[in-house]
Amino acid sequence: MTPGGALTGRWRVPGDKSISHRAIMLAAIAEGETRISGFLEGADALATLAVFRQLGVNIDGPDGGLVRVRGVGMRGLQAPAEALDLGNSGTSMRLLAGLFAGQTFPVTLTGDVSLSRRPMRRVTEPLALMGAQIATTADGTAPLVITPTAQLKGVDYALPVASAQVKSSVLLAGLYANGETCVTEPARTRDHTERMLTTFGYSIRRQGLRVCLTGGGRLSGCRLTIPADISSAAFFMVGASIAPGSDVLLEEVGINPTRVGIVNILRAMGADIELIDRRTVGGEPVADIRVCYAPLKGIQIPVDQVPLAIDEFPAIFIAAACAEGETILTGAAELRVKESDRIAVMANGLAQLGIDAEPRPDGIRIIGGQLGSTAATGAIDAHGDHRVAMAFAMAGLRASGIIEIHDCANVETSFPGFATLAANSGLNIVEQRV
Numbered sequence: 001m002t003p004g005g006a007l008t009g010r011w012r013v014p015g016d017k018s019i020s021h022r023a024i025m026l027a028a029i030a031e032g033e034t035r036i037s038g039f040l041e042g043a044d045a046l047a048t049l050a051v052f053r054q055l056g057v058n059i060d061g062p063d064g065g066l067v068r069v070r071g072v073g074m075r076g077l078q079a080p081a082e083a084l085d086l087g088n089s090g091t092s093m094r095l096l097a098g099l100f101a102g103q104t105f106p107v108t109l110t111g112d113v114s115l116s117r118r119p120m121r122r123v124t125e126p127l128a129l130m131g132a133q134i135a136t137t138a139d140g141t142a143p144l145v146i147t148p149t150a151q152l153k154g155v156d157y158a159l160p161v162a163s164a165q166v167k168s169s170v171l172l173a174g175l176y177a178n179g180e181t182c183v184t185e186p187a188r189t190r191d192h193t194e195r196m197l198t199t200f201g202y203s204i205r206r207q208g209l210r211v212c213l214t215g216g217g218r219l220s221g222c223r224l225t226i227p228a229d230i231s232s233a234a235f236f237m238v239g240a241s242i243a244p245g246s247d248v249l250l251e252e253v254g255i256n257p258t259r260v261g262i263v264n265i266l267r268a269m270g271a272d273i274e275l276i277d278r279r280t281v282g283g284e285p286v287a288d289i290r291v292c293y294a295p296l297k298g299i300q301i302p303v304d305q306v307p308l309a310i311d312e313f314p315a316i317f318i319a320a321a322c323a324e325g326e327t328i329l330t331g332a333a334e335l336r337v338k339e340s341d342r343i344a345v346m347a348n349g350l351a352q353l354g355i356d357a358e359p360r361p362d363g364i365r366i367i368g369g370q371l372g373s374t375a376a377t378g379a380i381d382a383h384g385d386h387r388v389a390m391a392f393a394m395a396g397l398r399a400s401g402i403i404e405i406h407d408c409a410n411v412e413t414s415f416p417g418f419a420t421l422a423a424n425s426g427l428n429i430v431e432q433r434v
């Protein structure tokens with residue numbers, strides 16, 4: 001990464017990761033064919049797709065974001081020949097634990113080193129209340145060994161942490177359970193599962209923070225268009241906001257109200273962001289997002305924005321490092337159990353660039369300043385975390401010298417082609433494969 005530059009142009013970032021996972025899962029257990037466009041061809045979503053092939057589902061693609069799934073119905077999945085490897089994908093593991101808990105065959109779910117460190121009791125505990133039998137390691141981590149149960153029973157579960165993955169896991173198990181399954185969240189989290197179940201014709205009842213469904217129904221194949229991922233767009237939103245002369249238009253980005261924390265937080269910092277031509281695509285609200293450079297100021301990030309921006313904090317921390325004054329984040333301990341400990345890893349990287357960043361148990365305090373370079377401190381270690389790597393890439397727009405970032409291969413999990421797209425839009429970035 002050589003310093004400086006501005007971002008200009010218009011483009012569409014890849015499809016939404018959360019929605020791509022759910023599209024394959026629901027299409028696989030639906031009756032009839034589902035045609036998906038805009039599917040994310042990144043390693044995480046491809047891991048979910050590969051799993052259903054192993055379970056006997058006939059899937060064409062992805063080809064230019066198009067996928068055709070011949071659904072096998074609620075009871076049509078077949079026992080896989082071996083353990084299912086989900087790579088780096090926490091969403092795959094947690095959602096599939098729920099979906100597979102109600103099957104009639106055993107399944108083992110494994111993952112890479114990072115995924116094998118992430119907490120899984122948050123799903124195995126509520127699923128156990130439904131009668132599921134899922135073994136973890138003594139630490140409550142993967143591999144998950146799922147043994148079939150005669151019949152799951154519905155549950156009325158209050159989530160201890162705001163987690164869309166846990167909510168979705170319980171709801172997917174609920175499809176196979178006797179009676180009603182309800183989940184109450186402590187704060188609103190992304191609702192793609194609920195929206196998509198509705199699109200597949202499954203009845204969902206929502207009241208405030210509570211969502212319920214009754215098991216034993218069926219899903220009908222459909223056509224789905226997946227919006228561009230706001231979590232991928234976020235890097236360019238931050239990049240354009242911090243680099244003088246920038247003016248970008250990000251096309252057809254999902255702006256589900258449960259995902260727009262990045263827009264709200266950047267605007268509160270003074271960013272110039274316009275949502276143009278709001279419309280609905282595949283049951284999800286989308287807009288084109290125009291972002292122009294604007295000087296940013298530090299803020300106290302409102303706690304109610306944390307679940308709405310949970311994946312965007314690495315990028316937001318870079319914005320904070322370029323802002324005038326202090327930015328304080330609290331109520332975000334969840335960041336410590338993402339693909340990496342995003343509080344520690346980001347604080348270390350920012351410190352290497354000469355930024356005053358004080359990690360706290362549930363957040364961080366960042367004082368904006370001049371970003372330095374890694375020439376003196378050695379390369380930034382992204383710890384295999386895709387979003388950390390992309391966030392520090394954007395920091396290059398405002399750094400005083402070269403920034404070198406290591407352990408970035410996992411950028412492919414959510415944003416294939418990131419470096420090329422970023423380079424074409426004005427970032428001085430060179431990718432070196434080792």
Ligand code: S3P
Pocket residue numbers: 017018019091162163164165166168190310311334
């Ligand atoms: C996701 C939910 C969030 C998010 C993750 C994707 C989902 O995780 O961080 O990247 O697709 O449901 P949590 O449920 O752990 O907050």
